[in-house]
Amino acid sequence: MITKLDKEFIRTLARDGKRENGRRFDEFRPLKIELGYAKNAEGSALVTLGETRVLAGVKLSVGTPFADTANEGVLMVNAELGPKASPEFEAGPPSAQAIELARVIDRGIRESKCVDLEALCITPKEKVWIISVDIDPLNDGGNLMDAGGIAAIAALYNTKIPKLDEDGRPMFGTDAGRLKLRKIPVPVTIYKIGSAVVMDPDFEEAEAADARLTVTSVDGFLCAMQKGGTGNFKSDEVVRVVESAYGKAAELRSAIKDALGI
Amino acid sequence: MITKLDKEFIRTLARDGKRENGRRFDEFRPLKIELGYAKNAEGSALVTLGETRVLAGVKLSVGTPFADTANEGVLMVNAELGPKASPEFEAGPPSAQAIELARVIDRGIRESKCVDLEALCITPKEKVWIISVDIDPLNDGGNLMDAGGIAAIAALYNTKIPKLDEDGRPMFGTDAGRLKLRKIPVPVTIYKIGSAVVMDPDFEEAEAADARLTVTSVDGFLCAMQKGGTGNFKSDEVVRVVESAYGKAAELRSAIKDALGI
Amino acid sequence: MITKLDKEFIRTLARDGKRENGRRFDEFRPLKIELGYAKNAEGSALVTLGETRVLAGVKLSVGTPFADTANEGVLMVNAELGPKASPEFEAGPPSAQAIELARVIDRGIRESKCVDLEALCITPKEKVWIISVDIDPLNDGGNLMDAGGIAAIAALYNTKIPKLDEDGRPMFGTDAGRLKLRKIPVPVTIYKIGSAVVMDPDFEEAEAADARLTVTSVDGFLCAMQKGGTGNFKSDEVVRVVESAYGKAAELRSAIKDALGI
Amino acid sequence: MMAEESKKLITGGRRIDGRALDEIRPMAARTGVIARANGSAQFAMGDTVAIAAVHGPREMHPKHMQDPVRAYLKYTYAMAPFATQDRVKPGPSRRSTEISDVSRQAFNSVVFLEEYPKTGIEVYVEVLQANASTRCAGINAASMALADAGIPMADLIASCSAGKVEGQIVLDVAGEEDTEGEVDLPIAYIPRRDEIALLQMDGLITLEEFKKALELAKQGCIKIHETLVDALKEKYRHIELSVSSARSEDKEDV
Amino acid sequence: MMAEESKKLITGGRRIDGRALDEIRPMAARTGVIARANGSAQFAMGDTVAIAAVHGPREMHPKHMQDPVRAYLKYTYAMAPFATQDRVKPGPSRRSTEISDVSRQAFNSVVFLEEYPKTGIEVYVEVLQANASTRCAGINAASMALADAGIPMADLIASCSAGKVEGQIVLDVAGEEDTEGEVDLPIAYIPRRDEIALLQMDGLITLEEFKKALELAKQGCIKIHETLVDALKEKYRHIELSVSSARSEDKEDV
């Protein structure tokens, strides 16, 4: 946690249009994506945004589909805010914060329909691929939501589908082809500090914020949103903020595509 | 919790043959049963006993039978004492009190054999109906045991069995016939306050009681009993108390039948 | 827990080559094995080592094998340090101590290959025997590790495999033959008290110890080891200690064989 | 398959349940439904029914969570096991944990928590019947229950969802619109401050559509806010009546 | 099927295991079986065996559960994993939670808890072998263990069950009577006060049959009470012996 004084300082700066780190309000820290960082995952990516580092890993397994989507694979996103990443995180079952992180990233991916779940059906009603995306923050330097969302999509992009043995069990390490992504959903979270709105806060800025709005979008469409924090947005402010998040996502998307070599 | 003084007052009144609410010792509060209160349940009933309100809902699903009763459906009763119903109830896994409530109601229903479990077999050894009865107290105004037991049996009486689709899964909202009840088991709990024994206590009376005995009966037979509380009954007192509970149950049963339109 | 003074006393004695109980450093308390102590178990043994009493029970069930050992039965060892056995043990899920106890005993049995798991396959890939060994300490008088390990192996030796009914379910109480043991793995734990090393400590000695090393062995081979405690062993000391544990195990093994009537 | 394709959710500006695009389902709002709570309410919009109880302000447990300068607001959203087609296992789920958390944050901005330092104010919401927009119904019930408990707030929060169904923006999605529709956008709104206290969105929507949906949801909240206020007035009318009749009795005594 | 029908549980006034209708299975009772407990005992009736340990009175954890005027009595009933045909998963179940609770309430009425304010008295019962009436065996073991721990009680509680088998009222149901019988009625009884401290009943029984079964169970408890008392006397006999021999040694010292 940061002190009341630090919080005040950040808010005063923000009122004057400034950030302690010298960045513009809508300026992200340098983004770095390392694909294949975790070799036992079918896909993985380490995303660095300044001091923030988030590792995402994708594991595949074979299981039964849900009854109401009997011809589709299953996608699950999980996040743990393990105490290694921050002195604030506690051991134990996922906190509300970790659950929100996972669910917001999950919805961004799911609603964008970027993964063709029908292509992950092996035998209708019986066998489908289960995709588990695990978000593992290594250091919480602020803005885990965006870093985690980018790590998840990069890890999915990096995913190789294993071949199946004669009993229909995956042979890990083999490669029967890449998981195909139809779109690149990108989350951008806007933080409200006093009356200012900033992007990609570092840890102290995130702590000083009153509210945040995560907007995940693909080309042409918003696909998921989530407001958080005990402060609020005016209703016209929401519209402005969503527009700027959508614009920034387009910018980030081309950086991500460069990093992925698309 | 009530104060020691309130407790003393209730006990003194009871010694003099009186109740603060003016009722006779064996007098129940007005009983009201609203069937079908929860529309997404296959059966439901809201039971009102004075300030006490208990909602019971029945959900059906298809599952595998237990190995030792391969030709029978499965009946399960569950109760949660969620904090909404009383400032005394705590969040978290079911307390001993909630477990006892569920199990005593469960035994009353099960031992009476009022539900024909064999009629709930779909395919022997493979597929049977699973009946889940959930007891959900909305307000704990005393005597949850009897209100809950009546709500459970009324909800079962209200239950429609859904049709099955071609994959053998229930089509919720459809109606393939009523769940048939062969009997109406009714629990009556006797509370011992000092040397007095009262029925249907309100919250304060229940708190002031030393012991209680729940007697569930059907026409001609007792079917389940449970003593609770840290006080005791003399052995001849038990016999008298059981007799009066059995008598009162017959009285309540005709009121219930009226309410159910039987 | 024992007092600091008691601890000091035990350590001082040990420095002088003595034990309060008068035993030699490498002297076990009298060992007693009662087979078949728990009649509803397929196999059981109550082991007494002085005041220490440990009951082990074996239950068999039919289940599916692990995918990577599709032709083998499954062996599981579990231990609970229930509060009955000691004022120090707490209620709740297994403590780290209980988990270690179970896992060390498990490895001793598993690595010795004394149980022929392939003989426990009923139908490859589909049905195998699941052997659950439960370690249930009745009184913690020190050295639960060795007493528990001996109880486990004696209980396995005592195990009758039930016949299967026409549905392939075990008919408990019937006898289709004994579980065969190919070897008798015996754990011996060496405790380091100051610079002394003692075997089979009573409760106070175990509390006063800095470190321990459990060495499980069969004829000719070590099969599992585990160091515990916040103190350490010098590296040459480890070698000496392992040798003496191996020697003592041979001695105990013949006592155990006598008790089992082999 | 063909049958499904031919089934239209919107025909001639009317929805499958007969509503206009900007029409909320019939509402029912009532306070004082749980006698042993400090405050309580039940709120229904169509077949979605939620009940809320408020305990406190009371001593906060565990003690280390006491805040010396304000009350701690706890908000628990839960489903009755029989509220949906498939039975809901009791106990918190990931979904309910998230909804509880965003709802708690929404109320944090209106409840005057500083008035009750060191205490806990506990809001328990249970969905008795679910047909879409359950978090909205829960917030509306909780709003009334907090008012019923006499806990001071800057305003009543009202909550409503908009959605996109067959390409059209509609208010208060329900039934097949929920399962077949393209977008769900639940918000919570504070009319007096024109503030959005909760906002979640799922599904593909353009910026222009979003603006339209947000505005529609806001208008829905304003209507719901009126309903909540009316229900609370009803309560106070009863109290007033009792007070006046008490006065009459006083007179008779004289 | 035919075989089952022809199998009679009662023939000529004798039960399948040879007992008379009002006969308890052979009992074995022993104290001091767990050296590191303050008090302990093992009680068997036929193939049902329970062991009990008592820790305390000792400081109560967690502190907020301390009662300033009396000890808190904790009672935990558990099954050993290998006590039944199907392995019992360790940890509390709904069944064991209920049995623990009704047993705790029973002992609350006889233990002089006021003698040890702020402390906890913890009773741990484990069923090592189950063949019906396990809660009864547990209570009998716990009774002795509490006495063995020197904790003052108004009386020893004794527990026994009656049942209805092929229409006849029998004492101490066991084996196939348990699975095939019609009624199970476990009670706990305090002879000195003629009080019923625990009573549960399952199965269809008439009022008249119930009266008969209750009376039979009560008589069973009285017999068991004698067994418990004898087992405790045995213990004190040992202590007396040790004391006298200690005295002899004293003399020798002189």
Add this chain to the structure above:
Amino acid sequence: MMAEESKKLITGGRRIDGRALDEIRPMAARTGVIARANGSAQFAMGDTVAIAAVHGPREMHPKHMQDPVRAYLKYTYAMAPFATQDRVKPGPSRRSTEISDVSRQAFNSVVFLEEYPKTGIEVYVEVLQANASTRCAGINAASMALADAGIPMADLIASCSAGKVEGQIVLDVAGEEDTEGEVDLPIAYIPRRDEIALLQMDGLITLEEFKKALELAKQGCIKIHETLVDALKEKYRHIELSVSSARSEDKEDV
């Protein structure tokens, strides 16, 4: 089957990955990898990678676990869900609980806990990639992280495993050696004191083989110890550089 039999793990004194019998896989060690921890490090041996963070010394929660004379050392070993072939369910397992406990005990003997009474020192180890010897890699990472946090220790602990593969004693088992090999013997060693702080062993091994394996593992630990020291020197070199450059700046200021 035949293929398996013909596959040799050791041929001509060389292992399947080309290493000599007494050769450790390539190592990579780095400190300061988690900015918000007091100390942190990452350690890799071949494809086994572990990361460690140290928080504290800081106030110990819960309070009743505070030790008035020394710090409480907490050690948590965990696997990333994607660290192995089959996904690892998050949360502690029996395996991870045991490894955490024996690792904690090992560090207890070197950390000067008396310097920080009443506090907690928390070590969190996560295996990012598992290819055998994960507890060893974890201990090596933790050793560096503790040093990086400036927590005084008698020595750095180094950890390595030996094994028996096709009857031969080898150092740092990996890959198919782990699944097909006969014995795994992980140890943790404190070179300055010649003490074994952790020792576990699985598999059939003779006394003579054990002596040889223990000696080999010890030699492995000594080599790893050098790597850890070098990585820490690297860190201090950076600090020194910063300090000298800071001094230069100071000068310039003058």
